[in-house]
Amino acid sequence: TSAARIALIKGDGIGIDVAEAAMQVAVAACQHVDAPALEFDEILAGADYFRDTGQDIEPGGEERAGQADAIFLGAIGLPAVRHPDGTEISPHLRLRDRYALYAGIRPVRAYPNAPQRLADPRAAGLDLIILRESTEGLFYSAAAHGRAIVVGDEEVRETLRITRKTTEKLHRFAFKLAEKRRKAGKRARLTCVDKANVFTSMAFFRKIFDEIAADHPDTEIGYNYVDAQALDLVRRPWEFDILVMENMFGDILSDLAGGLVGGMGMAACAEIGDETGLFQPAHGSAPDIMGQDKANPLAAILSAALMLDYLAEKTGNAAYGQAAQVIDSVIDAGFAANQLRPMEFGGDMGTRAVTATV
Amino acid sequence: TSAARIALIKGDGIGIDVAEAAMQVAVAACQHVDAPALEFDEILAGADYFRDTGQDIEPGGEERAGQADAIFLGAIGLPAVRHPDGTEISPHLRLRDRYALYAGIRPVRAYPNAPQRLADPRAAGLDLIILRESTEGLFYSAAAHGRAIVVGDEEVRETLRITRKTTEKLHRFAFKLAEKRRKAGKRARLTCVDKANVFTSMAFFRKIFDEIAADHPDTEIGYNYVDAQALDLVRRPWEFDILVMENMFGDILSDLAGGLVGGMGMAACAEIGDETGLFQPAHGSAPDIMGQDKANPLAAILSAALMLDYLAEKTGNAAYGQAAQVIDSVIDAGFAANQLRPMEFGGDMGTRAVTATV
Numbered sequence: 188t189s190a191a192r193i194a195l196i197k198g199d200g201i202g203i204d205v206a207e208a209a210m211q212v213a214v215a216a217c218q219h220v221d222a223p224a225l226e227f228d229e230i231l232a233g234a235d236y237f238r239d240t241g242q243d244i245e246p247g248g249e250e251r252a253g254q255a256d257a258i259f260l261g262a263i264g265l266p267a268v269r270h271p272d273g274t275e276i277s278p279h280l281r282l283r284d285r286y287a288l289y290a291g292i293r294p295v296r297a298y299p300n301a302p303q304r305l306a307d308p309r310a311a312g313l314d315l316i317i318l319r320e321s322t323e324g325l326f327y328s329a330a331a332h333g334r335a336i337v338v339g340d341e342e343v344r345e346t347l348r349i350t351r352k353t354t355e356k357l358h359r360f361a362f363k364l365a366e367k368r369r370k371a372g373k374r375a376r377l378t379c380v381d382k383a384n385v386f387t388s389m390a391f392f393r394k395i396f397d398e399i400a401a402d403h404p405d406t407e408i409g410y411n412y413v414d415a416q417a418l419d420l421v422r423r424p425w426e427f428d429i430l431v432m433e434n435m436f437g438d439i440l441s442d443l444a445g446g447l448v449g450g451m452g453m454a455a456c457a458e459i460g461d462e463t464g465l466f467q468p469a470h471g472s473a474p475d476i477m478g479q480d481k482a483n484p485l486a487a488i489l490s491a492a493l494m495l496d497y498l499a500e501k502t503g504n505a506a507y508g509q510a511a512q513v514i515d516s517v518i519d520a521g522f523a524a525n526q527l528r529p530m531e532f533g534g535d536m537g538t539r540a541v542t543a544t545v
Numbered sequence: 546t547s548a549a550r551i552a553l554i555k556g557d558g559i560g561i562d563v564a565e566a567a568m569q570v571a572v573a574a575c576q577h578v579d580a581p582a583l584e585f586d587e588i589l590a591g592a593d594y595f596r597d598t599g600q601d602i603e604p605g606g607e608e609r610a611g612q613a614d615a616i617f618l619g620a621i622g623l624p625a626v627r628h629p630d631g632t633e634i635s636p637h638l639r640l641r642d643r644y645a646l647y648a649g650i651r652p653v654r655a656y657p658n659a660p661q662r663l664a665d666p667r668a669a670g671l672d673l674i675i676l677r678e679s680t681e682g683l684f685y686s687a688a689a690h691g692r693a694i695v696v697g698d699e700e701v702r703e704t705l706r707i708t709r710k711t712t713e714k715l716h717r718f719a720f721k722l723a724e725k726r727r728k729a730g731k732r733a734r735l736t737c738v739d740k741a742n743v744f745t746s747m748a749f750f751r752k753i754f755d756e757i758a759a760d761h762p763d764t765e766i767g768y769n770y771v772d773a774q775a776l777d778l779v780r781r782p783w784e785f786d787i788l789v790m791e792n793m794f795g796d797i798l799s800d801l802a803g804g805l806v807g808g809m810g811m812a813a814c815a816e817i818g819d820e821t822g823l824f825q826p827a828h829g830s831a832p833d834i835m836g837q838d839k840a841n842p843l844a845a846i847l848s849a850a851l852m853l854d855y856l857a858e859k860t861g862n863a864a865y866g867q868a869a870q871v872i873d874s875v876i877d878a879g880f881a882a883n884q885l886r887p888m889e890f891g892g893d894m895g896t897r898a899v900t901a902t903v
């Protein structure tokens with residue numbers, strides 16, 4: 188069987204450090220289980236690239252990204268490099284759009300010896316997934332798409348868009364995820380998070396959830412308004428399993444939930460479409476610590492495991508799935524034995540040490 | 546001096562219980578400090594009223610609300626009573642709009658013996674304010690205003706609107722709040738929370754913040770993206786003092802922050818405009834426990850204190866401010882002495898017992 192092709196966008200700041208670390212681990216894991224090799228097509232993109240060239244991604248880069256089996260991204264954006272309207276460089280928002288990467292998966296898991304923010308001991312068992320729709324909602328109007336309406340220096344309007352087409356796909360994906368999770372022996376309650384009390388679009392989002400739910404009578408479901416969900420995530424997060432929601436809400440709640448279990452250093456992310464998937468740590472480029480061997484590469488490494496899982500499904504080669512499993516279990520074991528002590532968590536291990544240990 | 550006039554909307558569910566409790570306390574506090582009496586104009590509104598009459602507020606109620614010196618509201622909405630599009634009954638969104646109640650103040654304070662969600666002992670000193678713009682942003686498109694664009698059963702679009710006019714007022718209000726806080730001897734760093742990296746409207750929001758900041762060189766300022774702010778609220782909330790933000794963001798982050806210090810039972814809220822102010826607990830109507838003497842009235846009572854503070858400024862009668870102070874200090878003292886033990890926090894005191902104790 189042939190090698191899987193990965194479009195690799197290292198991006199900016201620590202994106203470069205953690206992308207290299209994650210790909211190193213992914214390659215090692217594939218070798219370990221005798222999976223076919225990974226082949227990389229590196230694509231230049233980001234704020235640094237923009238500063239040098241005036242373009243946010245190299246010519247033809249968007250197309251090449253779509254031709255690979257999966258896209259891996261480090262991090263993109265630098266606060267000091269902005270478009271004239273004040274927004275940051277974000278070509279990955281166009282990738283989400285162009286390849287309809289609607290299903291943004293953000294797992295949130297507590298690891299032993301990693302920081303716990305909540306006092307309640309039940310938080311030690313935290314294991315949930317935020318499913319963030321990633322192509323429309325308020326991000327339909329992201330500056331990268333040029334859809335804001337600017338009225339002189341007086342007013343700006345954005346459009347939040349919810350379509351039946353994408354919402355149906357999203358909720359179907361959510362129920363499939365719940366079924367997978369249940370088969371893996373976990374509790375799998377699926378909660379629709381919205382603001383259906385106030386917005387017609389959100390009542391529409393919930394209505395479609397109910398339609399899809401009717402096809403999945405075995406899955407336990409629930410509802411929560413987004414404000415109440417934010418509160419519940421600090422009060423009783425252990426009661427939730429999978430939360431599905433609009434793009435902007437998912438951006439906020441996934442950071443919040445990630446914060447409960449130690450911050451963005453563990454925040455993996457997969458964005459899945461019908462044809463391809465993009466995998467990246469959910470954290471930013473943290474230019475202040477780039478190249479200093481300080482960044483925690485675990486979010487990127489966990490994202491690489493999500494990518495290998497995706498490749499297993501896409502290529503039909505189960506060995507990639509084993510490689511993903513190997514990564515997940517060494518991280519589990521590493522934390523349990525206190526052998527993973529990232530600097531981000533006050534530990535003594537830099538990017539290279541964490542990577543080497545894994 | 547004449548009595549201040551309060552438009553009183555008790556609303557639905559426990560809104561009725563806590564509004565009555567809070568007004569009882571407000572009246573007693575005014576008597577205690579010899580402030581002029583309060584005069585009430587009760588206005589019927591809410592989901593129950595809608596079920597009975599087909600209207601969400603009694604005829605002329607909106608006008609009468611605006612003629613009072615301040616509006617006090619219990620809670621409005623019942624999940625079982627909805628408009629045909631699925632949204633809930635929310636006449637108070639029209640009140641925010643009609644009276645341009647742009648400055649939504651949501652204080653978040655930790656009390657001793659009240660629940661602490663965070664493990665870090667620094668959370669015991671939590672004392673911050675979320676300033677939520679309350680008339681535009683995404684709520685410009687709230688169903689109550691009829692501005693959603695519905696394309697058959699295929700698509701719904703909402704408009705997020707940021708105007709210079711309202712944003713200038715909001716940020717000026719924020720800096721004034723910071724100055725007041727500093728004069729009261731507290732730290733008063735003002736943080737602009739937005740998503741300026743992605744949205745033109747949010748970069749505009751931040752630009753106006755910077756313009757107003759230039760007039761207030763003595764106030765310490767900061768910036769945070771809303772997703773990072775959600776994370777920071779669980780990781781290091783004690784580093785923040787005043788957070789100013791768009792309407793939808795404020796809805797989410799104020800519930801989150803409220804959750805850190807025990808949940809919505811302590812979540813007071815003031816919505817201030819140029820002409821009047823609306824005061825209400827930020828919690829919902831919890832119809833399952835209404836009339837059972839179980840609701841925690843403290844959010845409503847703290848909101849009443851905010852109202853008295855507002856009346857002091859509006860009427861120029863400092864006695865109202867003393868009445869507010871009396872309420873705040875008995876609640877402080879009550880928690881410190883463990884004499885306030887609301888059922889919501891696992892205590893033994895119902896609505897009446899808490900009210901009587903205060």
Ligand SMILES: CC(C)[C@H](C(=O)O)[C@@H](O)C(=O)O
Pocket residue numbers: 263264277280438469742743772
């Ligand atoms: C950097 C930014 C464009 C991005 C987003 O808002 O989607 C980030 O916050 C994320 O969560 O992936």
Ligand SMILES: CC(C)[C@H](C(=O)O)[C@@H](O)C(=O)O
Pocket residue numbers: 384385414621622635638796827
């Ligand atoms: C009930 C609802 C309309 C309201 C809002 O979203 O503003 C509530 O959540 C609040 O925070 O006051």
